[in-house]
Amino acid sequence: MIEDATTREETPVGLPSRSLLSVAGLVAGATLLSKGMGFIRQALIAAVYGSGPEYSAFGVAYILPGFLLILLGGINGPFHSAIVSILKKQRDPATDDPARWLESISTLVGCLLLLVTLGLWWGAEWVVRLNAPGASPEVHALAATQLRIMAPLALLSGLIGIGFGALNAAEHYVLPALSPLISSLAVIGILLALGWTGIPSLIAWGILVGAVAQWLAQVPLQIRLGLGRPRLRFEWGSPQVRAVGLLMVPAVISSGMIHINVYVDLFFASFVPGDRTIGNLGYAQLLVQTPLGILSNMVLVPLMPLYAQLAGDGARWPELRQRIRQSLMITAILTLPLSMLLVALAEPIVQVAYQRGRFTAEVTQEVAALLMAYGLGMSCYLLRDVLVRIFYALEDGATPLRISGIAIGLNALLDFLFLRAFGAPGIALATAGVNLVALIWLGIRLQHRLQGIPWLEMGRSLLPLLGITGLAGGLSGWLWNHLRSLQLLGSPLLTAMVWSSLAAALGLGLFAVGAFSLRIPEMDWVAAQIRNRANQVLSLLIRKLNRSRD
Template identity: 50%
Template structure:
């Protein structure tokens, strides 16, 4: 906002706040996922949860997530407004959004069964169809149990639709008011409620948690804990909103107010655009439901996805959150030269962080999965399946985050239509790739389809921005990107070679030994990348290195 009681923070300071808060929340998220893996492995309770969470979780991530369309639209508009103008805008938008999402919630509860059928039709096959496909009776029973649990979980989590809108609007307003800590730390509360729920279940059932007869109870605990986490995420932001004077519970129906219309103008196409990306997730699960052991496949996708999203979430928030208000302030044509510099900064920072992380995760996927998840109900064969999916996910980290950087540029230019059109095309492309890749590659093939779609989206957006902004210095951007890619590949091979050598000498049995080998291989691989990256003389990389040196040797 143009008027604030606080001075505007620098990009570096904002990025630091966001990175620390997101790191803490992601660590709790990882612990939560470890608890789920230990309790349920790749069984029907967590497999059903992955199907049931698609639509409620889609709404929570889409509408309530940091960098989601509600958050982005609110920041883009309120960052340009005076503080005393904010409350009426916020209250009008909240009134409109909550009213619509209440209707959505009612629809989700009523139509839970057909919606789960839409998400996962493979769970609804008959016994005759299963026999014709060569599915044995035990696997068919697991599919039926997975379906029943998924419908139950879906109904429990339906109210997350309303909560998602409230969370996204509130966090967008807080960021516009130069408050970054609470929005970035908020996912921690969801993890805490999940850990409390799983702890209560463990105390109640003991070592019987993973038994099939208790899968429905375990599934209900997962769903209720998720809903409680969303409620808590909303409640914790209210005191900060009231203190900042950015709106309360007052109903306002000023939907034709110019500022409200401006938010809607960005929010509606941005929601559909981001929604198209989530439809790609649904498409993946749609095809995954036809894999014979669907519960294991989607569970592995969930576990591997969390391993990727932990560093991706930390770095994406640190990069995107401070850049979005900056992009918005540089949207005027006379500021485009500076905007191009900021776009380069976003892309090269993304490359310098995501490419080496991707290479290391691909090289160390199997021991990483074993160290993080392999205990109690989670077995070595589950680690192998999760690692194969992790390799596919890790290969697309740079494309995923780069596409998000470019989407924010379009939002800053008050153009949500272009990302939306690209996303519509990508839905069909993703479905086609899923169809051809799921049979030969299984779950990893579904992930590779999404990676390909993200890469195509990034290229398309760069081409359009190049035309719209009067030309981008793409050649000068590609040279450092290629250098960082080569450095990452060398770092990845270094890590892989170190791992193989240490395992041939020391073996690979025991958690502490695996953890030591993982740390050793990762440190050497990362060290090689840093040595190469610093020799490339890339300003964005050198700035990060210099800042780290200053902090390390300050005293």
């Protein structure tokens, strides 16, 4: 399906074929379902634990296991990207049996990560004190217990990431996109059954059970597709294993450095009095990461195999340059209006999402301030991620590695300065600043590698689009501030839902009108595809209605 998409000229500007769009739609639908369940999970956690020491302790304990689960087991992570790149470039699948080297990679990675698992379990107290030195003794004790429970995530994350990379290379996208749904269901089930007890470690047990289920869910499909099975194989000297290792090691270190910034943020957050900022950062990050995860999978999952194919053939680099423009422009078009809404309507978004049970109005104000700061850097985060994956497709993990290493130091400096100047929201602003610097630097390095990328053309479209975004966001915020005092049926929740929805509709409508007026090819093409899909759905409904009448 992907191969066909790269050999047909279906649009004059090099935009994705219908098959590529179908993959993006399929992945987006599955990811939306997973993220929706993740939001329900987080809302339940907020109601049960609020923003007290229990949830902050989980945030401290989850730093390393969660870091490994996202880094190694996540879609578009380095394990996933490396496996996709090597499998898509494999010249002769008939002689280069993928099952053998995939099993060898799994064995090698499993042995290494088993040592990490044992290290996390043994050194739990030391790890949590290093993660959050400014937290209270109560938070440290709770966090150490939860870290021991979640230590096996280190081993499971590697197996999950390798399996999902193999499945995506075989053009099976739904299961990897639905995988987080399994984890969320495990946490929700445990909280619904035992949340009334208030036991702090319930979330940790739910995360562990969910990770085991994620791995087990992919095994039958891998076996059926001939992509290996759970068994030990020690053929670590094969060309494919070496190729994956050469790409994976710098990619892991590079992506790991990006996630180390999360640790740096929590390190500084632990010194904010009250043991609440760590938990509040987690609540705000989920509201940003939910739409980002959906958009990331829409853009990167179908395009990553395509990037790998185009990058492997120098004669096809002109098409690669066009695909780079396409992915960056679509990413900006999709993220800017979401960023606008998160900044302009942060308070009602947090209120509707979390404010119930132990999550009070005071906590809503604190999380809303963090959400606004994260929203400012939302577009830079995903645009940077797109560029990093292009370097991986070019089998260049060194450039993102160097930039990520310097970004860690910059993040620590900005955290220190901005925390003193702006309080807790300064941590989120520092993240936005680091992503912006990394984005610019990656763009400069990519231009040196692939000369001819139409940066000026993109800039002429994006600058007025930024202005339109700011205007639409300002009007949305103005409308919300004028309507919020008009209580509906005496319900603050209903009031926030109705008036913020109206303000959001106004902002999105203004953004759409302004964006269409700029005549951006990607905007026109996406709109045309949406209209075509809507017409197809409408025609299908009409046919079914006519059949039922007959």
